[in-house]
Amino acid sequence: MNHREIAEELVTKLGGKNNVISAAHCATRLRLVIEDESQIDKNAIEELDGVKGAFSSSGQFQIIFGTGTVNKVYQHFAPIVGVSMEENNSNKSESHGDSAKRKMNPLARFARTLSNIFVPIIPAIVAAGMLMGLLGLVKTYNWVDPESGLFVMLDMFSSAAFIILPILIGFSAAKEFGANGYLGAVIGGIMIHPNLLNPWGLSNAEPTTLDFFGFGVEMLGYQGTVIPVLLTVFIMAQIEKGLRKVIPHVIDLLVTPFLTVIFTGFVALLVIGPLGRMLGNGITTILDVVYNSAGPIAGLLFGGLYSTIVLTGVHHSFHAIEAELLNVGGNYLLPIWAMANVAQGGATLAVFFKTKNSKTKEIALPAAVSTFLGITEPAIFGVNLKYRRPFIGAAIGGALGGAYVVFTQVMANGIGLTGIPQFAIVQDPINYGIGFIIAVVGAFISTLLLGWKEESK
Template identity: 30%
Template sequence: MGKYHELAKKIVANVGGKENINSLTHCITRLRFKLKDEGQAKDDILKNMDGVVTVMKSGGQYQVVIGNHVPAVFEDVVEIAGITNEGAEDSSDQGIFNRLIDIISSVFQPFLGALAASGMIKGINALLVATGVLTTTSGTYQMLNGIGDALFYFMPIAVAVAAAKKFKFNQYVGLAIGAALVYPSLQLDAFSAAGEPIMTLFDGSLFASPVYTTFLGIPLVATNYTSSVVPAIFVVWIASKFQKVVRKALPELLHAFFVPFFVLLLSVPLGFLVIGPVISLLTNLLAGGFDALMNFSPLLFGLVLGTVWQVLVIFGLHWSVIPIAMIQLSTLGYSTLVGTFGASFAQTAAVFAMYFKLKNPKEKALVIPAVISGICGVTEPAIYGLSLPKKKPFIFSMIGGGISGAFMAAMGVRSYNMGGLGVFGFPSYVNTETGDMSGMIYALIAVAIASVIGFTLTFFFWKDDTVEEPIRETATIAKETIETPLQGTIAPLSLAKDEAFSQGALGKGVLIYPEKGEVVAPFDGTVMTLFPTKHAIGLVSEGGLELLIHIGLDTVQLDGKYFEAHVLQGEHVKKGQKLVTFDIEAIQNAGYSVETPIIVTNAEDYLDILENQEKAVATGDELITALI
């Protein structure tokens, strides 16, 4: 049982239970659910839950924003929900764009930490060479270079394994596909070093492709797949389709060996002959297109990218930029998508300025953790908890991010690896080939620009309009009493067989095992909700207390059978007035429990909810006291 076990239980219950979860992944700050029915998730309860920053719906995902400790929460959620790598097949109806974002985020999330760590090691190694601490011929440099470069060089293997998990495909077969794509003798460099091409397809055109060998008489267009990203995703996707066909065609007895055999035999040659060359051509064009756009107007390019970056983060769409950067790195050796770097610092500085203007002590207490997180490149706590709800600080941070992005792009800054986030990203701008540190210096200036703009605009042009609530004096505490609506035996709500009730997700209250099938009004008030199946009734007292009386568990499936309502929805009722009658014996004979949760659904509006500790109660007895 992990540290966040209770939080995980509440999250699972409020996304609709484990039966409503198709799959779950996580990124740096978010749990990313794929739900069967998002309508079953209780957004308001999740948003107001301690330990949850907010809830977002984007890219076909139901995202519960947690913060930096999301990996630990993820582990507890996985355990409670019983989620495995072979999760239910995703059947949600997604558009192409949502599907693409979902695939990208799912593929990169598992090894993003290792990717950032590798980039940091490469950047630090380059920094040590640039400052003369190391030489490129020293053993220390070679070791650090190998550690930092390994994941980038063998990128198709990591991508293929993660893609296999996403596509519900055998991950070890995925590993074999990725390894085949980086097999040394099948790379363009190896073929060209061995001799001249036997022919050139599309000679004289933009699509000219040298051919050095054939496979079963079919020309093999060679390219270098080391450090590539997209080909592995597509080959594994095709392989996952082959796997389904082969499984159906072969007896189950032969699946263990012959399914991987035929899948590899079909998918890998197809990858080298068709998928790889086509995808490589398209990615080269895409990378070149971004480079051309950058060259056309670097300032405008950086301005737009830096301005909208935090908006992309809100919706989780920033994942769409990562493959583009990876494509540029693998084809050009650098990335021009540098305009986003200052945005997180602008956001962090704006939130830091808020510290001096906030009136609410609880909000002010959130600032320092959010600033620390932002300095490390994770801005979701700052965005959702502080700047976005206040609006203007978020806009000011966008301005700072845009201007810093325009500066970096105008100065021709390039990143040379996928380094760490926040302050850990500076070494990424050191040229790993030449040791040139000018890019890192410009990055430092850009961060200063972003931070000064974000802080200054927020400090001088934002005012906290929050009205401070007066502190209640103890002497003013009042109470509202709820009488017992039905006769029976009391038990703690935590003993309810339904987790939504037992975990307190719907509110505070008690459980009654009824001895008489009659529900009466526990106070003077109004029938707020009367379910058509008559198994549940919601009341609101004249003092504003909201009460749910839920007769039995899963009794909604009886469709009103064995229940009779004596009031109408919207009707005003008096204390003791008959509301609903039901046949206890018939309901139990039908296989349903009659245990009845009685819940104060707006318990958060009260100082405390006190429950009757007696074991047996009759209608008219005091059941619950709400302190106002």
Template identity: 30%
Template structure:
């Protein structure tokens, strides 16, 4: 790699040295804080063969180089005559972070582990929709009813499923979190809600009103609940004596969190939805064309908050009173097709085979009106497709508003709902309905195709093969190797890591470990080839030629070495099991960072197979990766 040329090209494409407010680097990335993001030539950077990826993350522009980032960084400093601020304070960067983007990141990271549930359940629901359309079986048969249960379960129990991943995100007891999710779906509570609604008298707990909300398939209430639980559990652990913690901490956590959720946190989306319903009903009277535009534009966000249920009720009321719904159905229809179009474009932009499969399958289910898999699995996760979907839905909704499209029947808003737009006066509305969804799909597709995603990259294997520093010692004599766990803790798949570059395996295959102690040990015999000033990442080349990156925490380069205590130095030969680094997990977590530690084989492309052992707790020294 020509470090000087790479540095010169990167400097040019980020807008020159005048556009750089702050630049630093971690184990694999150049991290820029820029004055004007619009000056970045993102496509040119991504097309550089030395660049693995480029990521715009919460106000910070990151260029993923890989193991040779430090050499590129030094040349960048020299080429641009920049002040070396590798150890500068991170205050400027923090000020640039967008709270809304942070919120989307939290939601997306909570959904990442459950994407298989959404995708699998969504495909089953799409299968049922096809069966119903072609009347392959009656809805009252056991086959149909069981298939319906199989398709619905993953969505109905979302509060419980999300409780687990939210508990991991907020670092609280997963089993108590499951109980909180179970409270929201308990049959007795559902009955209380039904009785309260039918009587009109409501329900109270110790004089406080309980929200009469159906929490099945909801998202935000359980995330808010587990977020609140992280504060409650922490405070209880501080004040309750150790001898009785095992009983009283769970007891009071369940009591406090469940009650606050039922009275305050859970109903928030419902109350906002009622207000939103009133606003849309009023707009429909005075500026009717605007309503499907707004619904098409904001529907993905309404789904995330659960506020869309109020619109569904409004649409049903319109059908009951006027036999025509111009409010909910049309906007949802174009939004669903726009989401499908945005995700489908990713099939043509990504080189990642798993993402191609996910994007194609979830866009297929979205066409049939099942959007949770595509929303949480692709569009929200990568953000740019979400923007494309919202714009496409808004444009399609505007066309519906101008042409006066509405539905004449209550059918879930997917491609199979088209007959619901055939009115008593003929096919005029139907034709405009079809044109509208085509517009929504195509606009979203083209915008998403143009914007791409942060994970888009050149073929990773070609990138690694192009590097003259990533060759194992002797391919002909290499008979295999293994890597041991450098840290004691829970070993998880890389795709569960809250960082798209690691999760997409752009730097190589491997695992991640959630540490239970703050010590890092040598995973193999070898040599320390990289130990940054920030001490959060260690590069090792084993005696067999395996290049290992141990990245302790996510974005922890920003701590500038605080809470990290290295026990070795660059160039030092090490033995398997030797102590390399100590770190203070509590201090790192209190500073707002995750300690999840990716362990990556950065020269993955040089081997036939890298096999990982995950989803179990390991002690340092136990085998986690086999290489052949």
């Protein structure tokens, strides 16, 4: 494979270097913001050596090369279109993200913003979720005395991420909103201050009410909450930006943070925090009603439709809802999403076994494996959506698996992980595994029964 020739041909088939606004790459895909996508010869691009699929999503035209290949192609592609490797890793990646956002519709842009806030936090929540799963096993099988020092310390480790979640969100959200990340963390810290009663340990205790100039402020903390801190930090970002416009530069370092924290602190505890708590409680209550009343039917619908939602990019906003659900016993949405994802792998496996097209076989097998590890784009855009009916077969498998995990009330202790990695954070690995098999086999059989039109090439 000549990576330089591929890069040169790619530029031509994209409509020339002037048609490429910005470029970046992830582990498997070249991500491009294009001026005019009508100039792209998509079919010709998909025939290039090493290309496993191409699609347009979230304001970007994305070309799947796979791990190890994409970075080698990018090394030659970047200089041709005027992007340096250093820029891709720092400032250019930020401008690339801004360019991509400008190409999105408002709903997709909102979803992408939430995704950018939560993706950096996922490792902390995953670690906490895995520790919770380990503690659950320890407690169920009496491996360790719950009063022992080991158990108590592990319990502290597992709950820490959720207790300081507002600080983590505050820092990440402030950066995404263009404000000072550390001021965002301070606002998160105010919302979980020790003087505020921790709702996690509320039990029968009643929070005190503070008299603030005749206005009663309930001294209840926001440990583990999501929406209140998101709204508050958004307001904080607007306050900080507004102050920087009017405060002289010579005193900006002293005055702007001082006033930002004061104004935002009052807004957080008096207005936005309580409203955000009501909104978060309302969302989780509605979801609980649907989950408990519709039961497997809800899983059938969500599992069947999730991959279609992925095509719109709106699924990026679900992280915030899932994080909110962790406060009410567990994340019951993530196992449903996982069923939809692995079903895409089942459909792609069916294509692999039946197709006579050698290039499709080359793409399908690694794409199927990647879905079982939680990465679905190669399967969806490189295979299933291309032939259409396999995508429908995957929806059927996802619906069946979704119905089963809801019926057995499978829940997760975290967010972000699907497929095989989710076994580490689910509360019921056995039923999750059964749902996994149902989704994959259901998608595999459905795809074979539906069939698809085989390409002559």
